Amino acid sequence: MMRLDTPNCPTCGCPALGTLETVSARCSIKQFPSGLFEHSGVETKVFWDEMKTVFSPEGITLLCEQGHDWVSPGEFIDEPPVPVPAPS
Numbered sequence: 001m002m003r004l005d006t007p008n009c010p011t012c013g014c015p016a017l018g019t020l021e022t023v024s025a026r027c028s029i030k031q032f033p034s035g036l037f038e039h040s041g042v043e044t045k046v047f048w049d050e051m052k053t054v055f056s057p058e059g060i061t062l063l064c065e066q067g068h069d070w071v072s073p074g075e076f077i078d079e080p081p082v083p084v085p086a087p088s
């Protein structure tokens with residue numbers, strides 16, 4: 001969960017639609033006889049498990065439906081632990 005001090009866009013007033021995230025990906029490449037490389041377009045693997053919310057000491061980066069982004073002061077708040085069923 002998050003506490004957000006500026007949940008509405010300072011530019012247009014729309015509520016935040018989501019957080020800005022970063023994610024890594026691997027795009028396949030091929031080598032030409034010249035020794036140079038180019039993206040092959042064959043495969044791009046996105047490492048969804050590594051997706052992270054963009055935040056800094058100033059706050060959490062938010063996005064509105066109009067495409068604006070801003071940094072809202074705030075923090076992540078740990079959720080109560082989810083009970084794990086006992087092994088049977």
Ligand SMILES: [Zn+2]
Nearest residue numbers: 009012064068
């Ligand atoms: Zn906006």
